[in-house]
Amino acid sequence: MNVIGTVGLPGSGKGEAANVAETAGVPVVVMGDVIREECRERGLDPAEHHGRIAGLLREEEGDDAIAARTIPRIREAAEGRDVDTVLVDGLRSTVELERFREAFGDDFTLVAVHAPFELRAERLGERGRDDSDSDLEALRERDEREIALGLGETLERADVEIDNTGTLEAFRERVREVLDVDAGTGSGATGSNAEPAGGGRR
């Protein structure tokens, strides 16, 4: 099984990469889902407590806690499906990277998605998912928080780099190349069980 992890600063294009994977029938495991689930188990609203619970999990179970909890989900995502690639969205630190390398060895590939600050700010502003993203200062703070967690160092240790400074279509094509899937049929090297691409975009 090939496990492809993505890493990138806020707004770099990780979510888009995950959309491309899903459209091509490649299962996507989102590390943040582990935290959302933990929030619910503790009776807390994830929208409000996500950051605090992520920190708490790391304190209680170690810096690799979220990666450790994600590993069985990755294996489950591939189980019973005619796929041999799984995409993992949400790596944040080298500790997590090491945990994945330990679990999957050479089958783990870290893909860094890069886009400059101004472009990310513009794209996040356009998306309107989070009002504060249109505020450059808020994005700068988010960047700093992520870098403090170890995201910068993790980016530097990527196996594959994707530059997301061109069109969305060019980016999607590059992601398909890295995932080794086709746009048209969703079949590619990951198997034939995939849904047809094209209409599945969120």
Ligand SMILES: Nc1ncnc2c1ncn2[C@@H]1O[C@H](COP(=O)(O)OP(=O)(O)OP(=O)(O)O)[C@@H](O)[C@H]1O
């Ligand atoms: N090449 C591109 N051209 C135009 N828009 C893009 C491009 N790449 C991504 N976008 C858009 O920019 C926004 C941010 O991208 P995306 O959500 O994939 O980032 P992200 O890395 O997942 O961010 P976050 O960490 O905040 O979740 C999205 O609306 C996405 O559709």
